[in-house]
Amino acid sequence: MTFAEKLRAELATVTVKPNCCRRALAEGLLLGAEIDGQRQIHVRYTQEAVAELAVEILSRQYGKAPEVTQWGKCGHRYWDLSLSAPSCLKYLRSLDAEDACVDSVFHFQCDACRSVFLRGVFLAVGTVSDPHKSFHLEFKLPHARMRLLSAFLTEMSYPARTVTRNGQAGIYYKDSSSIEELVTVMGSGTGIFEIMNSRIEREIRNNENRATNCVARNIEKTIAAATRHIEAINKLMEAGKLESLPEALQETARQRYANPDASLDELVAIHVPSISKSGLNHRLQKIMEAADEI
Numbered sequence: 352m353t354f355a356e357k358l359r360a361e362l363a364t365v366t367v368k369p370n371c372c373r374r375a376l377a378e379g380l381l382l383g384a385e386i387d388g389q390r391q392i393h394v395r396y397t398q399e400a401v402a403e404l405a406v407e408i409l410s411r412q413y414g415k416a417p418e419v420t421q422w423g424k425c426g427h428r429y430w431d432l433s434l435s436a437p438s439c440l441k442y443l444r445s446l447d448a449e450d451a452c453v454d455s456v457f458h459f460q461c462d463a464c465r466s467v468f469l470r471g472v473f474l475a476v477g478t479v480s481d482p483h484k485s486f487h488l489e490f491k492l493p494h495a496r497m498r499l500l501s502a503f504l505t506e507m508s509y510p511a512r513t514v515t516r517n518g519q520a521g522i523y524y525k526d527s528s529s530i531e532e533l534v535t536v537m538g539s540g541t542g543i544f545e546i547m548n549s550r551i552e553r554e555i556r557n558n559e560n561r562a563t564n565c566v567a568r569n570i571e572k573t574i575a576a577a578t579r580h581i582e583a584i585n586k587l588m589e590a591g592k593l594e595s596l597p598e599a600l601q602e603t604a605r606q607r608y609a610n611p612d613a614s615l616d617e618l619v620a621i622h623v624p625s626i627s628k629s630g631l632n633h634r635l636q637k638i639m640e641a642a643d644e645i
């Protein structure tokens with residue numbers, strides 16, 4: 352089962368008691384439905400648990416059980432429901448009316464209605480990527496209904512991005528915080544923890560990567576500095592100028608030459624006689640200046 356299928360299976364089992372919320376759930380489940388020339392309503396679901404819930408909810412809401420046809424083989428199965436009910440037809444026509452707006456089309460009566468509607472929409476036309484791979488939640492629906500769902504989501508304080516592909520609209524989110532909140536609002540108890548856990552794991556991984564990159568950068572810097580020092584000392588030796596430097600600089604040059612992989616801190620620790628880091632830096636600077644003068 353994909354993550355989206357697991358989430359849908361979980362959401363399909365959440366019980367809905369008040370009549371107003373059942374109606375809101377039916378309206379959400381029908382957001383991808385179409386009407387044919389014989390005034391027959393058709394709606395397709397890609398998951399058995401969702402089709403079963405839709406049959407139960409639509410039967411109660413419209414007083415008539417939809418006919419169910421199952422198609423396809425494992426991996427690509429879908430369930431087509433068909434129904435003819437005047438009040439359902441009226442709702443679908445109102446969805447596609449030019450002046451349709453959230454308040455005129457949907458019937459939200461209690462505080463929970465909107466969440467239940469959103470759950471129905473997700474079950475019918477929603478999908479979500481595996482949070483261990485990426486964060487992407489999308490609703491795919493007929494283009495004419497994009498504006499309506501977008502307005503609903505904006506009213507809920509979740510403005511979404513939209514895209515159109517082959518006459519179908521996609522309304523989507525890519526940020527983990529909106530996805531976490533939406534999945535919570537839909538009523539998920541276990542799916543939400545998987546999303547949150549993957550976000551936290553990802554944050555920890557990013558921090559570790561940042562720390563590793565920082566260490567790698569420091570090692571590169573150490574090597575680059577040591578290479579410059581050794582080059583300068585070689586140049587001084589070849590020119591026979593090393594012996595003419597003050598004794599302290601010669602001593603530092605010898606120790607740098609003997610420990611090419613040591614960082615400055617390590618060089619300070621092994622330096623005899625002992626020296627401060629700034630003192631060591633100063634001497635190395637002098638050695639490089641002397642080499643530059645050649």
Ligand SMILES: [Zn+2]
Nearest residue numbers: 371372461464
């Ligand atoms: Zn309600």
